[in-house]
Amino acid sequence: MGFVDYVQAVIDGLLFGTTYSLIGIGFTLVFGVMHKINMSYAAASLAGAYCGLVGPQLLGLPAWTVFPLSIIAAGAIGYFIYLTCFRFIPLASPLATLMSTVGMLLLLDEIVVHSTAGMPQNYPAIYDGDPVEIGSFILRADLLGVFLVCVAAMAVLLALLYRTRLGLATRAVAQQPVAAQLCGMRLQAVNGLTFVIAGLLGGVAGAMIGASVGMLSPLISGPITVKGLIVTVIGGLGSIPGAIVAGLLVGAAENLFQALRNVTERDIYVMLLLFVFLVLRPGGLFATARGRD
């Protein structure tokens, strides 16, 4: 392998890393608002993508409908998770919500397995044409599309958080829930909406993962959950810009490690990267000096 191959590996990783970013944002968004980890987030995102397949496969709708259906379904699943794993569980007990979302992860996975008998499901690409060649480099056109969709989804999220009253309420609840309530904000409504927004974003992620892989399989949810958590930690719990950059970093790093070493060693180095951050920069990429150890 030469220099061109390594650069190519990094480019591929960066493009695919946007899906990690979206999953990382979902984790971090819920953590930022409720200070809880929703372990079922990636599984819910992929479950949304599976639901999207109902349109073309069972209802005979055009293939493109799979994308909006996936996003809507993931939003609905997000709210369902809020109701079942957070709304009625005492938030003072941090382990209770953690375990309930682990249970939800397993439940969603098993529902998918039973619905599909574990068979991989063909998922439409967002673009099916030839790759883009720039000099010695080849860029997958569909991954470029995935990259753009993910960037657009992140932009919409940031606009929602920083340019709307809902975003203001979300940030207020995240910073000072009691003060936000005293100011008339309805805590449960904001929390529920946060799950719906995170769910919609997860739907984009699930659909883009399906589109970039070309298939959905229950095999995906475990590794994506792990990647999402790594991204969240490296980016800094609660930091959306951190999750965006960390997703790209993890995507690029795993591809580079694979090219430099071997596929069987790849995840070892990604985990080492995680430990490096936990030790040297526990607050994440964009933590303030005060937040650092």
Next chain:
Amino acid sequence: MRKTAVLLGSALVAAAGLAFPGMAAAEERAVIIKGFGAKSGVVRSFGINSEAAMRAAADLINSKGGVKLGDGATGKMEVEFLDDRCTAEEGISVVRRIASGPALVAIGPTCSNVAEPLFGVLQKKAGDASDSGLQFPIFTDVAVKGGLAKISEWAFRNVPSEAQMYNSLFEWVKQTRPELKTIYAGVEENFAHSRASWYAVMKEAAPKVGLEVKGEAKWLLEDTNFSQQVREIKAAAPDILAIAAHPFTTCGVLKEMRRQGVKVKMLIGLTSSSSLETLQGCAREAEGIIIPTSFAPVTPEAEAAAKQAARFDGSLDLHSAAAYENMFILKKVMEEQKVMAKPDTVQADREKIRKGLAGLKQTDGLLGTIKRTDDREAIKPYLYVHAKDGKWAVLHNPLTN
């Protein structure tokens, strides 16, 4: 008076039934056969199809009079299928549970990573009083990794020999496509069966027919991005690409090859990928892939079996077809060994079944005669299928050519 006589008669019949419960039961007894394998997780379809095949076979056997037991009574096959989730600890636990009940024999498991440790908890040498391992016969239908039955004398398998199938396939390739000179592989590195199929089977077989092995691209079972591996394949520019991987990553690689415009002259796949899953995931990209398999509905028996399994919501493939065959083999063995299927003869019946299976030199299969080896493995008839127009079609049948 007449009324009293009828009442008395009825009372006598009822009393006789209570006094001699064995009389009615002696006419017909349950022959309990357990199936076990993955019915959850990503290989759930294997368990579903094996269960359907077992139930289909049991239904057919029972409808034709059942199993003739040692004392002349009729045995009706009863099938129950348990989920081992494709994990070794679950598999061992399930079999221990089965062995503690009335089942005479079990068919399973799905996964080689379950079969290997599971066979390790069985008694290694039958009759060895110093070995406290489980004394329970297992007749495997799916787990295909080579040579596992030698672990225990209680383990039997009816799975195809990959070495034989791929040796034969490469011979056929040499004869029919002599212009193909090089081979490259894609290997699922973290799956025992996939690794063994390439490194121990195909990589050994290819050079024997003069094919130059140009290397292998590696990935993991749960990988989603294959761009690097496909670039490696492109750089190697092989005539033949052998993909030793299961349907999910096989499809992932084939899709990535299409995106990058990588084409090879011949695609060869893993035996386990000649299933509906591959076509469900990537029918277009898999078009033309050649896979050796031990089942296709090419004989009247195989066709009838496929229809019978479909009645039980299952699909017959190389794995579930073995489960179907196993039921008929077990029926024959039970009758020859005069199994009694009584509550007090369970262990004796298990030993008879083990002895009967061990003594088999050949059995009937859906594609023809299956030879049995001394180390309790099968040498099954096989054929080559290829993906054509979104379906598996027979490409070459060595039995008829």
